[in-house]
Amino acid sequence: MCLIVFAWRVIPGVPLIAAANRDEYYDRPATPAGPWPENPNVIAGRDLRGGGSWMGVTLDGPGGPRFAALTNIRGPQEKRPDAPTRGALVADFLQGEQSAADYIERIAPGSGVYNGFNLVLGDRDGLYWFSNRGLDDPRNGKPLEPGIYGISNGLLDDPWPKVMRTKAQFASLLCQGAPEEAYFEMLADTTRAPDMRLPATGVPIEMERMLSAVCIESPGYGTRTSTVVRLYAGAPPELSERVVQPLCPEQAEAS
Template identity: 30%
Template sequence: MCILFIYNGANDIESDFSLILISNRDEFYDRPAQCMAPWSEEPCVYGGRDLEAGCEKGTWLAVSSKYKKIGLLLNLPGVKKENAKSRNSLPEVNTYTNATNEISTWSDTYLGFGNSLPDKPLKKVQNGKNLLKNICTKLNKINTKPELLNELISLLKNQESNLPDPQLEERQPNMYKALSSIFVNIPKARYGTRAHTIVLVTKSGEVDLIELSLKSPINIEKPEWERNEFQFII
């Protein structure tokens, strides 16, 4: 039950960031997967990939340093480096769901998406969006980036239950308590949050791409996290 939050800060004159995206990938611990890395067939694209038989090369999030795209979710406007800070175009946020077979465009400054229709968010998505707003309001300068990253990681690791949530309780009557937190951990099912991804894009086009992922094979008694980081200009 993955979750993703977005701060679309291009119109926020107080912020040095045009975009902040953070996400958790929830998956079975034993499903083989590749950590965030450049793709061999397209080195300008960075993404994590499924390695399970029949699902090879499937991806849960991809970022392109060449085509100004993040997966199929975001399209970033091109940056003219000599005039980057004065451009007026906004990052465009689009979502697609096979439940309605429709593409929607979102203009809100703060967005959250989970395992439900975008216009009917789970309670943990609503609360996580508010947490992101609190973070980005106080830590929106490049010189506070270390503190910003720490706060964003803490948000993604938040294990507080977000209940009651009638929608989640109806859909998952046996597991709704374990699934009600932003960070999911269900040891008996060997299922939970396996990776945190953070994308920071400054108004001058500098990108930080950071992934923290559980090291495979995953030891549920003593889990180890590994960190991969990439920087580039768009």
């Protein structure tokens, strides 16, 4: 997951609304969001190479339905090829029974073994952001206050152009009571940011331009899925997914 905007306790009766894009290499196989055969309570996509996930919900569990999402932090100079898969953090939380606070307390001491990540997880009663990079941020690992938030491949609410633009559009859609289709249209925006507003993340400027779009298009890498999630106060959660690019190499060859 490389862009997620979410509203926490902004809409009455809907504690959490999230809209997200997953960006990945097209040749990395994955399954679409759905119940996991070994645990049908989990609704999520699955990375078939690492075995983890990037975003999902549970239908029920301790504290009611739960939510988890992950984005990678872009840091090419820091990336270690031998680091464990970050997607396991989402999968383990969704399949476990620990509260978000207890889970963060458990993983925090050893989180440095992973490449940089942002983790958003919680339930109807509490939502948390945890990163193994922004450890000085007072929000890190603490319950989030009600509001609208955005994360790409930096830290929470870093003012990257696509984060700021999508948060503003997201807030407008929430105020309008817009239909789900409008959120998917927001996530399909391929506009690239002007060079003067691009973040400096250690990749070449041509790549910064390509990655600055909400919906990324390039020959071998880009937005693979778009997802909208809702946690309700008194009903099961909803997760809607749109496949933007093929999830598996076999699908790409057949298309």
